[in-house]
Amino acid sequence: MRSLKILLLSSAFNGLTQRAWLDLRQAGHDPSVVLFTDEITVCRQVEASGADLVICPFLKDRVPEQLWNHPQRPVVIIHPGIVGDRGASALDWAITRQVNRWGVTALQAVEEMDAGPIWSTCEFYMPADVRKSELYNGPVSDAAIVCIRDVVEKFATGFVPVPLDYTQPGVIGRLQPNMTQADRTFSWFDCAAFIKRSIDAADGQPGVLASLLGGQYYLYDAHLDSRQGTPGETLAVQDDAVLVAAGDHSLWIGSLKRKAQAGQETFKLPARHVLAEQLAGVPVLDSSIAQQRFNALAYQPIRYRETDHVGELTFEFYNGAMSTEQCQRLVAALRWAKARDTQVLLIKGGRGSFSNGVHLNVIQAAKVPGLEAWANIQAIDDVCQELLTARQLVISGLTGSAGAGGVMLALAADIVLAREGIVLNPHYKTMGLYGSEYWTYSLPRAAGSEVAHKLTEECLPISAVQAMEYAMVQDIGPRCPHTFDLWLSQQAQSALTNPQYRDARARKAMLDIQQIERCREHELAQMQLDMVQNRQQFAEKCRNFVFKRKTCQTPQRLIAPWALTYEAGMPESRMLNG
Template sequence: MQALRIVLLSTAFNGLTQRAWLDLRESGHHPSVVLFTDADEVAKQVAAARPQLVICPFLKDRVPEALWRGSGFPVVIVHPGIMGDRGASALDWAIMDGETRWGVTALQAVAEMDAGPVWSSREFELPPGIRKSELYNGPVSDAAIFCIRDVVEKFVAGFRPQPVDYADPQVRGRLRPNLKQADRAFDWREPAAAIKRRIDAADGQPGVLAELAGGRYFVYDAHLDHRAGEPGRILAVHDDAVLVACGEASLWLGALRRQPAPGEETFKRPARHELGRLLDDAPRLEWAVDSHPHCEESYQPIRYRQVGQVGELTFEFYNGAFSTEQCQRLTRALQWAKRQDTRTLLIRSGRGSFCNGVHLNVIQAAEHPGEEAWRNIQAIDDVCLEILTAPQLTVAGIAGNAGAGGVMLGLAADVALARQGVVLNPHYQTMGLYGSEYWTYTLPRAVGGETAARLWKDCLPIGARQAWRLGMLQDIGPRDPQAFSRWLLSEAAGAARRWPELARRKEALDVSRLAQCRRTELEEMRQDMRENRNQFAERCQGFVLKRRACRTPERLIEDWARGDG
């Protein structure tokens, strides 16, 4: 297939846009990114680039008329809905309505949003109990990549998109209104499963506004529990989550965002942090891997099981962010797991992201953000050190996307295995940080010093296949989460036989060099976090408050797309 000049027009360089960018590059094309800022400026940038095709993987804004009307190139929008579906709340409605089958449609931009002729469509089974962020980053992302590939092939073949025939009984989609908080609202007296479905449908953004502890909060990260009590009452606290009674059972809520006053900006925080002293009278329920290794509680952010000679330690932290306290809990769990009679220690993520490094929201909410960042980075360094020094062969199971210190946490293991389709961002500088987590030891160990320096400097995402070719990953498993879990456990059991050289490498671990790397990295990070030499404080605030980019970063613009300027 001929190489195409493709512009990816997107609201943000999010996970799907990154995956599309990587996939197009793997296919030999030359995608260039334009982040949506001002409509007129975006229209000028895209027109000046003279692309052959514009694809919008993640666009919250209306495509400027100058681009879709007589521009000389198609503008194709990737919509997370089945054929005929229209509206900005497609996934929210699908989850709330209990759809069992959903899809993604690629359609041409026209005056009406989501009303253009169709280039491609792909359906999938919608797993029960899935939250919106999981749906978007899983089945939707997979279907979107299929559609983008299909669009490119059809464009080369001269295909003309087809209008939707709503008289066709096969077309199930329709125009749905944008969901408002009134549509999402629930009563705590309703069944817990019904409330959870509403929270799942608003996961990520915007959350569901609810009355709790005498205030109003947007609620996120819901998990079912069997306990019961007076509906709406907080029954207990465990780690960072609060347990709220519902009609016949209860829900653990892991994250909250206080409803802002007029002109105020608020952001998500761990539920226990947000409610603070309001929880003084709530019972604390304590269980952890090191104290209750055979715990059967439904809510376990860190859990352990042993299968033969493999000890499997699973962590599941919301959005892949590791706060100081979460790192400390994981460190204790690792220390316990290392003392068990196993040959291999499998350290893996559950659903959602693998790890994205320190918890920027907790840092931003602290009285002294720089000091909290300093505590957080040392705590995540401790996690990595426990993995590096484990007596067992360690295997990292990277089930979701990873960024910054999260990539390095995976590389701390002897063997790193990833799920097909994951995206890794092995860099820190976009957040104004030098980086830590022993990256100056583990990244060169995996890819060599020259490549490590380039990855650190370029600040670009890499896909699983590229990471495997570079030596960051030893293998790539199935995309299906359940199939990946089975494959991962099997690979962990045979890891010592399959990668004997990595098993032997443990014997050459230079602990003194590890200590030197940590000292050097932390000295750099001290200047970044405590002295703010590269505007980490401002970048952290912008990230937490979801500030839009004011322009497209130069590293994402191809030479061909720079136009006459």
């Protein structure tokens, strides 16, 4: 197939858009990106690009008529629903109604939302007890990539999309209203499973509005518990979560967002941070892995178990963000695990992101954000130090995507194993940071200084396949989370003798403690300038991220040379008038 000029029109360069961009590049294309800012600018950029095909992996805005009405250049929407499903709350309804099968549909943009002819569709079985972000980043993302590949192949062969026909027996999707808070509402007297499903269906955005300790909050990150109490009563605190009694059992609520008053802006924070002094007198449970036995069904953000000579430490922090306190708890857990009589230490993420580094929301909420950022970066450095200096052979299992310090945390291990389809963003510069987490040691050690410089300066995502080519990853395991966990355990069991990991074992013996400490000192000197003195506008960039400020333009690094060249060579009148 010839290389096509494919433009990705998206509301944000989110995980799915990054996967699509990487997958198209791997297939031999050179995709360009346009982030939706305003209708006039977007129309000008798309028309000026000279693109053959426009694909919208994640678009919350309506496609302007000037674009969808183009006779030769189709605009294809990737909709997270089965054929015939329409509306912006597709996944919310699918989780709420506990459908057995769901899917993704690629359809051509027309005047009526989600009603265009069908280019491709891919269905999957719905996982049980899945939250929206997990569904979106897992089965939906996988199905979307299948559809995008199919669309590109069909476009190259002159395929004509099939009109949506509700009279066909296989078309069971329907137009669905946008889900409101009235559709999500629950009573604490309802059963815990029902409440969890309501919260799961609103995960990420918008959350479920509910009363808690006399206030109104949007709830996120729910986990079932068997304990009982008076419905609505706060029973306990563990780490950052609060345990609230329901009609039958109870739920851990990990994150909250205070309902904003007029003129206010609020954002998600760990539940304990939001409720703060209101939790006085509520029992605080000991969550240390030394006291809490591994239980896959219990709420355990950090959990540990041993099999033969392998210690397995799992940490699961909501959205992959790691606050100062979370890092400190992880350091304590690592020190305990390192003292065990094991030869291999496997660290892995949970069901969401592996890690995205410091917790920007907690930083933004602090009285002095710069000082909280400074404390946070030192705490996550301590996590990396524990991994670098472990007596055991350390393996990191990238169960999900990772960014910035989260990538470098993984690289502090001796062996890095990745789940198929994950995306890595090994850079800091776009957030106005030099970076830490021993990256000036771990990244060149793995990939070489030239590649390390390229990755941190270009600020582009890389796939697991690319990471393996750069020697940042030693092997890639199955995409299915459960199968990957089994594969990961098998790799850990054989790591001491597996010839595939001989170089990694040898490299561990060459660790230079003085060098890694020099790297830390240098990085922290730079980070103090960035975080405390705001050298590169970190404070403003952090605020924009937390409050989800819309971008004012597409970053130059995401625009392919062919799109820039085409625009530069066009007469100004044509650029403006299309």
